[in-house]
Amino acid sequence: MSSKPVEHLDRVIIRFAGDSGDGIQLTGDRFTSETALLGNDLATLPDFPAEIRAPAGSLPGVSGFQVHFADHDIFTSGDQPNVLVAMNPAALKTNLADVPKGGMVIVNTDAFNERNLQKAGYEASPLSDGSLAGLHVHEVALTSMTVTALKGIEGITSREAERSKNFFALGLMLWLYHRKTEGTLAFIEQKFGNTPSIAEANTRAFKAGYNYGETSEDFAVSYEIAPAHLAPGRYRQITGNGAITCGLIAASRLSGLPLFLGAYPITPASSILEELARHKNFGVTTFQAEDEIAACGAALGASFGGSLGVTTSAGPGVVLKSEMVGLAVMLELPLVILDIQRAGPSTGMPTKPEQADLLLVLFGRNGESPVPVVAASSPSQCFHAAIEAARIAIKYRTPVYLLSDASLANGSEPWLIPDVDALPSIASPFATGPNDGDLFHPYKRDPDTLARPWAVPGTPGLEHRIGGLEKEDVTGGISYDPDNHDAMVRLRARKVANIAADIPDLEVDDPDGGARILVLGWGSTYGPIGAAVRRVRKAGHEVASAHLHYLNPFPRNTGDVLRRYDRVLVPEMNTGQLLKLIRAEFLVDAVGYNRVRGLPFRSSELAETITALVER
Amino acid sequence: MSSGNGGLIPLTAKDFKSDQEVRWCPGCGDYAILNAVQGFMPELEIPREKIVFVSGIGCAARFPYYMETYGMHSIHGRAPAIATGLATARRDLSVWVIGGDGDMLSIGGNHLIHTLRRNVNLTILLLNNEVYGLTKGQYSPTSERGKVTKSTPMGSVDQPFNPLSVAIGAEATFVARAIDTDKKELSEVLRAAAAHRGTSFVEVFQNCNIYNDGAFDFVREQKENRIYLRAGEPIVFGDRGVRQAEDGSAEVVDASTPGILVHDPSHVEPSVAFALSRLTFDTVGATPLGIFRSVARPAYDEAVADQIRLATEQRGEGDLKTLLHAGDTWQID
Numbered sequence: 030m031s032s033k034p035v036e037h038l039d040r041v042i043i044r045f046a047g048d049s050g051d052g053i054q055l056t057g058d059r060f061t062s063e064t065a066l067l068g069n070d071l072a073t074l075p076d077f078p079a080e081i082r083a084p085a086g087s088l089p090g091v092s093g094f095q096v097h098f099a100d101h102d103i104f105t106s107g108d109q110p111n112v113l114v115a116m117n118p119a120a121l122k123t124n125l126a127d128v129p130k131g132g133m134v135i136v137n138t139d140a141f142n143e144r145n146l147q148k149a150g151y152e153a154s155p156l157s158d159g160s161l162a163g164l165h166v167h168e169v170a171l172t173s174m175t176v177t178a179l180k181g182i183e184g185i186t187s188r189e190a191e192r193s194k195n196f197f198a199l200g201l202m203l204w205l206y207h208r209k210t211e212g213t214l215a216f217i218e219q220k221f222g223n224t225p226s227i228a229e230a231n232t233r234a235f236k237a238g239y240n241y242g243e244t245s246e247d248f249a250v251s252y253e254i255a256p257a258h259l260a261p262g263r264y265r266q267i268t269g270n271g272a273i274t275c276g277l278i279a280a281s282r283l284s285g286l287p288l289f290l291g292a293y294p295i296t297p298a299s300s301i302l303e304e305l306a307r308h309k310n311f312g313v314t315t316f317q318a319e320d321e322i323a324a325c326g327a328a329l330g331a332s333f334g335g336s337l338g339v340t341t342s343a344g345p346g347v348v349l350k351s352e353m354v355g356l357a358v359m360l361e362l363p364l365v366i367l368d369i370q371r372a373g374p375s376t377g378m379p380t381k382p383e384q385a386d387l388l389l390v391l392f393g394r395n396g397e398s399p400v401p402v403v404a405a406s407s408p409s410q411c412f413h414a415a416i417e418a419a420r421i422a423i424k425y426r427t428p429v430y431l432l433s434d435a436s437l438a439n440g441s442e443p444w445l446i447p448d449v450d451a452l453p454s455i456a457s458p459f460a461t462g463p464n465d466g467d468l469f470h471p472y473k474r475d476p477d478t479l480a481r482p483w484a485v486p487g488t489p490g491l492e493h494r495i496g497g498l499e500k501e502d503v504t505g506g507i508s509y510d511p512d513n514h515d516a517m518v519r520l521r522a523r524k525v526a527n528i529a530a531d532i533p534d535l536e537v538d539d540p541d542g543g544a545r546i547l548v549l550g551w552g553s554t555y556g557p558i559g560a561a562v563r564r565v566r567k568a569g570h571e572v573a574s575a576h577l578h579y580l581n582p583f584p585r586n587t588g589d590v591l592r593r594y595d596r597v598l599v600p601e602m603n604t605g606q607l608l609k610l611i612r613a614e615f616l617v618d619a620v621g622y623n624r625v626r627g628l629p630f631r632s633s634e635l636a637e638t639i640t641a642l643v644e645r
Numbered sequence: 646m647s648s649g650n651g652g653l654i655p656l657t658a659k660d661f662k663s664d665q666e667v668r669w670c671p672g673c674g675d676y677a678i679l680n681a682v683q684g685f686m687p688e689l690e691i692p693r694e695k696i697v698f699v700s701g702i703g704c705a706a707r708f709p710y711y712m713e714t715y716g717m718h719s720i721h722g723r724a725p726a727i728a729t730g731l732a733t734a735r736r737d738l739s740v741w742v743i744g745g746d747g748d749m750l751s752i753g754g755n756h757l758i759h760t761l762r763r764n765v766n767l768t769i770l771l772l773n774n775e776v777y778g779l780t781k782g783q784y785s786p787t788s789e790r791g792k793v794t795k796s797t798p799m800g801s802v803d804q805p806f807n808p809l810s811v812a813i814g815a816e817a818t819f820v821a822r823a824i825d826t827d828k829k830e831l832s833e834v835l836r837a838a839a840a841h842r843g844t845s846f847v848e849v850f851q852n853c854n855i856y857n858d859g860a861f862d863f864v865r866e867q868k869e870n871r872i873y874l875r876a877g878e879p880i881v882f883g884d885r886g887v888r889q890a891e892d893g894s895a896e897v898v899d900a901s902t903p904g905i906l907v908h909d910p911s912h913v914e915p916s917v918a919f920a921l922s923r924l925t926f927d928t929v930g931a932t933p934l935g936i937f938r939s940v941a942r943p944a945y946d947e948a949v950a951d952q953i954r955l956a957t958e959q960r961g962e963g964d965l966k967t968l969l970h971a972g973d974t975w976q977i978d
């Protein structure tokens with residue numbers, strides 16, 4: 030392959046950054062795919078503005094994609110990039126502070142003209158004023174070399190030629206890290222094959238970038254990262270929303286219920302609607318509703334009819350669904366509500382992750398209306414979280430919230446594809462006949478699960494009416510009886526609380542059993558906490574960690590686990606929501622680590638916080 | 646609760662009465678409508694278990710409790726949305742939505758118009774009494790301007806909706822109107838509404854004898870003001886008739902005037918139906934009743950089912966294993 034010297038690395042973090050029209054996400058995706066195929070463990074984090082095309086060259090218009098890959102298992106997309114690929118001055122300016130001393134910066138010098146420098150707020154070019162001192166800077170004329178490489182292709186405008194520069198950059202980076210090129214060449218053919226001139230342009234730009242790395246004296250060495258020792262099996266790369274899509278379809282199959290998705294487009298949940306709409310041959314119905322309320326209502330209506338009703342949204346849509354979730358609590362029908370959390374309040378920062386909807390989904394309804402809450406912890410774990418949310422909803426005839434967030438939704442990692450045949454059934458039969466002599470009582474409960482019978486329209490003899498008015502116990506008739514209401518409120522609460530007996534215990538990672546500090550997390554902090562804990566242990570300290578996948582009810586052993594440690598640290602991307610819950614529920618004097626920056630935690634900041642606690 | 650009969654033995658109105666005591670105010674127009682609906686149901690020849698009544702909140706929304714069918718009394722305004730999900734997922738059911746003017750045109754206005762344009766296979770009965778009854782007498786989105794109520798002691802200042810104009814403007818394929826006490830005509834309209842594939846929208850003038858008594862006396866009591874629309878027949882009532890003026894609007898003229906409109910509810914263009922919907926007590930004192938519009942357009946649920954069928958034909962029934970293994974995969978040994 031290369032005639033240049035090769036250095037072996039155990040892990041690398043690359044960040045691609047450029048204008049939101051520069052094709053950064055595509056470049057990152059392709060690099061990731063080639064990396065996955067080489068067997069490295071990896072994690073990615075796209076970071077892009079909500080605006081589709083912010084003004085070109087501006088600071089708000091910068092789109093980024095970070096990929097972390099290694100010869101061992103890793104937890105996160107990485108704190109600080111070892112390599113920054115900056116397609117213009119704005120991309121350099123917004124990302125430079127994250128690159129540690131000694132890091133590598135590859136810049137597209139063609140974009141460093143006066144106009145772009147001005148737009149990025151640079152008075153002098155950072156390439157010449159010494160502001161990149163201490164970094165390995167590679168100045169590459171990406172645009173002009175791309176244009177030169179594309180000379181002679183018919184039907185390509187100079188603008189289109191310039192647009193292929195991301196493939197030049199991709200080619201260069203694949204050479205630099207010893208990735209293969211076949212997959213990308215096939216991808217170009219498949220994606221752009223309908224426009225042969227564009228396919229040709231991208232192919233040439235890609236090869237030119239690869240060859241530039243090989244021949245340019247600027248790049249003296251290339252790097253190799255050996256495959257990681259991951260569990261054996263077949264893998265694919267998957268995003269959180271992709272895994273949720275697969276999980277929902279799997280839940281439909283495992284329950285034998287047709288999947289009905291009601292949704293209204295909203296960032297960062299829309300891709301679940303889009304992806305499910307492509308899988309109608311699984312009997313999936315996708316209903317793009319007039320609003321969030323109707324999306325949830327239609328899903329509940331479909332559930333009444335015997336479908337697996339699901340609705341997807343993010344915080345600003347979830348607040349609108351509250352009344353329908355309350356009705357589902359009263360009707361005791363299965364419903365899965367996905368909240369792909371993003372930074373709030375209100376519209377907040379639509380593309381940025383946050384964990385601040387926990388208390389909303391737990392308590393954001395009128396009256397006493399308990400709802401089980403499941404939280405996904407990594408992109409691939411979203412698959413099992415979706416099945417689990419559906420299982421609980423179906424078995425206990427209840428709405429269930431599934432929490433994910435923007436970083437899980439768009440982030441990706443390798444996924445050991447599960448054996449379909451080994452996935453357990455989550456089916457729960459419909460009512461088929463009377464349950465009290467000749468009578469049918471729609472609220473006569475299963476003594477174990479406290480779930481009521483699910484009698485779907487079309488079943489002869491079980492005609493009944495349900496609604497949002499308080500029910501008489503057993504018969505389901507309308508009741509204003511004070512004691513009945515008190516009993517029903519407690520029954521509904523007990524039904525949800527009893528689910529604790531049907532979920533796994535909270536697992537504690539405490540290898541030597543001597544830790545005095547427990548780090549307790551939930552949701553997407555799983556990765557950063559895992560990486561931080563590993564660092565702290567490497568430094569010779571003992572620390573335990575546990576991650577909650579169930580926020581309501583908590584696993585039965587949660588209190589015991591928390592009380593076993595001198596100190597419990599709860600890192601959250603909110604101002605202390607789980608912290609408040611566990612302090613209230615278990616009287617544990619836990620402390621929080623809370624940042625709401627619209628970014629995942631850095632494992633280094635968590636490691637410092639844990640270390641400070643351990644050393645105290 | 647009696648057992649279903651699978652449609653083998655002919656049902657009667659009695660079979661559609663549930664064991665719940667009807668709790669509307671004595672004298673409420675809803676009683677007459679309930680009787681008409683229960684009386685008409687056997688004609689459908691659909692087994693009870695295949696019929697679902699969905700409602701929102703309000704006086705009219707208590708309706709499902711009194712029907713011995715499947716039913717859901719849901720949330721204020723949301724019945725069309727819930728029914729859309731049910732009717733789309735379960736094409737074998739006969740789904741009915743019942744609500745009042747506040748329920749459907751105020752808090753649920755958005756769901757109503759989108760349901761109508763989609764043309765989901767539903768029958769929507771809007772029981773219009775031009776007032777909020779359950780909350781005890783505030784003005785509603787169909788109350789006439791200047792309406793003095795508890796919430797508008799100096800009279801309401803907003804322009805009301807004309808429910809049929811809203812429905813026609815929202816691309817409804819079936820639009821009709823009837824009067825609560827006019828059982829024969831109401832049953833006729835229900836019959837046609839139930840037979841229509843797609844969303845049928847029926848406004849029923851319903852007297853609230855407590856908070857808005859006599860609101861429809863001009864046509865409920867003064868029968869000479871009833872303009873019965875009959876397909877293929879000239880639109881005449883007594884010695885008066887309806888023709889289209891030069892500006893496209895409908896006007897009431899002497900029945901002997903040339904150019905009296907011949908009613909054609911199946912006309913694809915909704916302009917004439919819309920013009921007819923503008924004939925009200927306020928404009929001419931007389932009011933058309935019956936079917937304004939009934940046109941064929943593919944129903945939403947049908948189109949959704951077609952796409953599922955087509956996708957399955959083209960790609961075969963989905964295989965979970967194939968789905969999970971889609972895209973680039975690699976083996977680690």
